Amino acid sequence: MTDARPLAFELPPLRAISVAIPLFILAVLLQPSVSARTSRRLRLALLVPTAVLGWISPFRWRIEPVEFAITANFRWGIFSPYFLMLAVWFGAMGESERKNELAWLGFDGKAEKKALGVEEGSTGHSTATKEDGNAGLRPRANGTLLAPKPRPVSPLASPALSLVSNSSLNDQLPTPSPSPPVDPVQPPSVVDAPPSSVNVPTLTSRKNATRSYSQRHHPLRILLDAAHLLSAMRMIGYAGGPRARDLPPAPKNDKTFFRDRLLAFYNAHLVSSACLALQVLDRDGILASYLSYILPHDAAVFVSATLARLCIGVSLWVQMKIGFNGFAILFYLLHRGTNAFLDTLQAILPRRWSEELTWRSRFDVREYPALFDNPFSKMGEGGVTKFWSARWHFLFRATFTSLGYKPTLALSKRLGVPKRVAQLLGAFVVFTLSAWMHWQALVSARYNLHPSPAGLAFAAAHSIPLTSIYPPPSTSLSFLDRNGTFVFFLLQPVAVFLESLWVALTRKRVSGWAGKVWTALWVVVLGQAVVGKSWLALGLVHGLPPLHLWSWHRFVLPTCSLAPMPVFMR
Structure with missing residues (x-):
């Protein structure tokens, strides 16, 4: 029996984020008004079901049609490991840490x-x-x-x-x-x-x-x-x-905050759209065809592939900025809306009730500095260690620290491992968790992915090559293409170890132009050659329509460039 249903764009239903309910209950149980015994018992009882629900959400509920939405579902799937780790952290948190x-x-x-x-x-x-x-x-x-x-x-x-x-x-x-x-x-x-x-x-x-x-x-x-x-x-x-001095400078006031976040939101969208367009042009062989007018064919193919791989890292960077700035603006508007609502209630409620509403939502712009601290322009300052520990975002820092780094240090101390070695082992565990998060996002985006009659009919009706829609199966890819995520992230602790050895022998930090070249080799060059190549081979931009079918919405409206076919096509 064939599936004769036409292609239909659908966002995940609200139950896709139902994991937020038990996570919120866990956050309530962490409040100091809840007794230690009650908090501990209830949190342990919620730990496993919350972790399971967080794990399965991106597998059960995804953006449709899934065969055209690998790019968008990858962004959604990155939260599956995060929800799981957050559930374990909140649920198993000891009273001292709480x-x-x-x-x-x-x-x-x-x-x-x-x-x-x-x-x-x-x-x-x-x-x-x-x-x-x-x-x-x-x-x-x-x-x-x-x-x-x-x-x-x-x-x-x-x-x-x-x-x-x-x-x-x-x-x-x-x-x-x-x-x-x-x-x-x-x-x-x-x-x-x-x-x-x-x-x-x-x-x-x-x-x-x-x-x-x-x-x-x-x-x-x-x-x-x-x-x-x-x-x-x-x-x-x-x-x-994190310490305030380890973060980018915060905006001076609410007005500056709103302006800066809005500008960063749209600037990141423009860069993201350009990167995705280049990746699509490379996928369809158009970019190499254009470059062949000025370069030999083999060189044109190499340059096209290299640009597309470099755009993987840049697009991921700016798309995270899109998400952060979008949510920061949303929180600000919610803050203003909450205060306006409380003012209205206080005006209409009897005095004995309105006295309970004298407090107001407080929005502090210092809580929302930029997500990144110039990671590429300051790349040479502190080397690979500083790049990941200070220049990059701190979004998963708390969960990585509590579930990976601190337990590794504690176990190493019990085993008598020297502190420096224990720190490097902790870094290795953290990078492993990071690799797993990104790898798992692609796994959930590609889960149960296969050509459907509706998809094949749509591709034929619009003369879209199947190679633009369906990535090759994992079994046909090389080991490096299948596991490039782990290779890239697990090589980063090697750079951290070599830098620590350099500091110990020379008493000098990695800096200057030599530091820029060193860090660029480990982050940019290795990144495009390993993880960029792997993600493109696994289909990160498959399912996006060919560039000549893009509508103006994909260029103008933030995040719409990630929308699957047939949404916002000409």
Whole structure:
């Protein structure tokens, strides 16, 4: 029995993101108002079903028609491993990590400084009394506070716990902190964290003392805090997040933020559309045909393929910027809309009810610096290590750190492995997780992919070559084409090791033009030759219509260039 249904474009149904519900419940259970025992038991009970649901979502629900939507479904499929890892991290998180890694520290310490009674223009000595538990705190020039040196504690005690008390932890709001100093050999997007110099619970308890109990434990506030935790992929402002100085400069105000994010959104779309157009032209042999007018045929084919492979990395880079800037703008508008809604409620509700709505949604532009810190223009500064640990995004940093890097360090310590070797092993594990995420995205996008009668009829009606639609089966590809993702990412720790060896022998960091060339060889040249070639062979741009069938929507409307046939065709 043949499938006679015509091609129909369909987005995944809402149940495709049903994993957000148990993930949100896990985020609620991580709030400090939930007791440790209740939180632990319920989170463990939710761990497995949430992980399974996150894993299967991109396999069960995809953009249709799937045979023409490999490009778009790859972007959707990257979240399958992330949802799984987030479920494991949230579900298995220990109480120490829950109370310390998720503590909200803020950005400049002004609120804490005010809470501690430090006057503007003072000499820097706190006026807080010993009863407040804040004696000896010194404000930095940037407003953050330095705690006095802690007294010696048992080597078995957690460094972070040596600074805290159980009573103050109960008042912490886990809603978004700078990380500790970067080690000379730092793995990608992870940090080996020493204890914070700020007495987190003391400051938070003083700040929360000004709030009423009902405000701190209001159900709506708890839900908003949980939503914030779930959406803060970079964990900026949380105790377990990156340091402010490791991030690009934040916008100065809301107006600058909105303008910069909107411009970056459309600029990234233009670059993305150009890259996809070049990849499609190479796929169909048109680019090589044009280049053959000025180059020998073999050289034209080589240049065409090289440009297409380079565009893989560039297009992925800018498409991540499209997603980040789009969601940042959306969060800003939601913030404004939430406040407008609360203002309306406060105006129409009786006074005894409206008093509960005096708080407002707070949008801090410092929470939304640019996603990347000039990774290519600053490529030589710090080499491959710095490229991945500071220049690239921090989106999966928290999950990679908690599930890969820290357990590797802990196990290595038990086995007596030297710290430097343990750090390199941790980097290897993190890069393995990254390789798996990207590889799995292509697996889910290609899952159960085969020619359908509707697809074949559509291709024949529009004279579209089948080679433009259907990638070759994996079994016909070489080992490198099938596994280029793992080859590329698992070679990056080799570069990290060689750089650490260089630093140890010469006491010099990788920098200058030599550093640029070195980093470009490992990231750009190796990337296009291995992972770029692999992704194109596996069909990353198969299913997109030939360029002469593109409508104006694909060039003008962001993300529409990823839409499968027959959407937005001439």
